[in-house]
Amino acid sequence: MDSSSIFNTPPLCIMASLLFGMVVLGASANPMHKPSNMPLATAESVAMSSEGLAEIDKLFNDKIDAGLIQGGVTIVARQGKVVHFSTHGKMDVDNDRAMEPDTSFLMASSSKPLYAAAAMVLVDEGLISLEEPVSKYIPRFAEIKVAIPLKSSKDVYSKGKGKISDNYRLVSADKSVTIYHLLTHTSGIPWFSLSTLAKKSSKKGSDDLADRVDRIASSPLVFQPGTQWGYSNDALDVIGRVIEVASGMRLDEFMSEKLFKPLEMNNTYFGLPKSKASKRMVLRGKYQKEALDKYFESKGVASTAEDYLHFNQMLLNEGELFGRRVLSQESVRMISADHVGDLFSRMDKGPTGMGFGFMVSVTLDPVAANNSRGKGSFGWGGMGGTSSWADPENELVGVLMLQQEHGDGFAEAINESINR
Numbered sequence: 001m002d003s004s005s006i007f008n009t010p011p012l013c014i015m016a017s018l019l020f021g022m023v024v025l026g027a028s029a030n031p032m033h034k035p036s037n038m039p040l041a042t043a044e045s046v047a048m049s050s051e052g053l054a055e056i057d058k059l060f061n062d063k064i065d066a067g068l069i070q071g072g073v074t075i076v077a078r079q080g081k082v083v084h085f086s087t088h089g090k091m092d093v094d095n096d097r098a099m100e101p102d103t104s105f106l107m108a109s110s111s112k113p114l115y116a117a118a119a120m121v122l123v124d125e126g127l128i129s130l131e132e133p134v135s136k137y138i139p140r141f142a143e144i145k146v147a148i149p150l151k152s153s154k155d156v157y158s159k160g161k162g163k164i165s166d167n168y169r170l171v172s173a174d175k176s177v178t179i180y181h182l183l184t185h186t187s188g189i190p191w192f193s194l195s196t197l198a199k200k201s202s203k204k205g206s207d208d209l210a211d212r213v214d215r216i217a218s219s220p221l222v223f224q225p226g227t228q229w230g231y232s233n234d235a236l237d238v239i240g241r242v243i244e245v246a247s248g249m250r251l252d253e254f255m256s257e258k259l260f261k262p263l264e265m266n267n268t269y270f271g272l273p274k275s276k277a278s279k280r281m282v283l284r285g286k287y288q289k290e291a292l293d294k295y296f297e298s299k300g301v302a303s304t305a306e307d308y309l310h311f312n313q314m315l316l317n318e319g320e321l322f323g324r325r326v327l328s329q330e331s332v333r334m335i336s337a338d339h340v341g342d343l344f345s346r347m348d349k350g351p352t353g354m355g356f357g358f359m360v361s362v363t364l365d366p367v368a369a370n371n372s373r374g375k376g377s378f379g380w381g382g383m384g385g386t387s388s389w390a391d392p393e394n395e396l397v398g399v400l401m402l403q404q405e406h407g408d409g410f411a412e413a414i415n416e417s418i419n420r
Helices: 010-024 050-065 108-124 139-143 179-183 209-217 234-247 251-260 274-279 286-297 305-316 329-336 410-418
Strands: 071-078 081-092 145-149 168-172 301-303 354-356 361-363 378-382 386-391 396-401
Touching: 050 071, 050 081, 071 305, 081 305, 108 179, 108 234, 108 251, 108 301, 108 305, 108 329, 108 378, 108 386, 139 209, 179 234, 209 234, 234 251, 305 329, 305 386, 305 396
Parallel strands: none
Antiparallel strands: 071 081, 071 396, 145 168, 354 361, 361 378, 378 386, 386 396
16 A cells, blocks of 8 residues: 555655755765675766765755754665665664664655556566556456536646545546556546545555455546546556456565565565564654554555665666566666656646656656756655656666655755755
């Protein structure tokens, strides 16, 4: 289950992109921690700056000193070598535990690229096709309707609030929802499928994936498939269920077998095991603590900075890592290509200079995007700060793990450090 509805904060994801965009302009001291699998290198050996990368630690310390965040973990790799691996602050303030390099974070929307990669494994294996209708795997989708706003209503869907207005009429879908639509957020499935027409909310009832997806299919789409870009957490569950039906395996088993094991993502789980409970991030404050408790114990994806480094390095390597091929080169190119044109930038307050691939944003114009990444870089974030991406132009991977908000001010501080 994706917990991004509680924690996802776009400003912090933007902060993450800016935070690591600086590294190719001047970057890092020797890493504080030695990676488990990937080689270590000095910043200067890959044409980076130790002094510049040291700014990452300073930025974190400033925010910690201000009481805005407890801490986090950061990794930068260039040309397949780790040049920065730092821990910052506390993983558990009440018990005075310093942040550890293998601290477990809830990934929330940062799990979306994992789902895209898993779907493309099935494409590579010939078990699914991107243009196939979802109804081939989930028959109830053959009956799905589209909610069209009445004249007195501006929009059917209240973006970001997880609600569908009652002020609409239902029409048949012009075309079937396809797997391609799910991966590009152009399916019309809303953020969370909530409706007076749905038997139950997608957020209520059984945690069984098949049951959740059945509830999603009982609620209307909020636009005709392929005509708009609309961010959707429920579409992720639908992708997950397609993977289960097509593979004949549970989603967590499939991910483990096809992604986690070959990429040596040894600390990534659907629901953190009790044996790993001591490794989790612990936040202060009743609301945040209760939310984290709930999702760490459920089926939310939990992972570490180093594991996400492996995943993104595989993508940067066009599908291969540690001598193992996980995805075809063509599948990685499909994930990282812009598929939606201006639909992404036309959304409410949409980003300029950016496109959207399969569950990742793509930098098309670094100047217009103002995100300090190279052209063609791609990645995604979630849950108040978890963020990672691959930057082919600069042969760079960046990973930021936070579990809190308060990203304001980072961009200015980083720009100042870049222009010193």
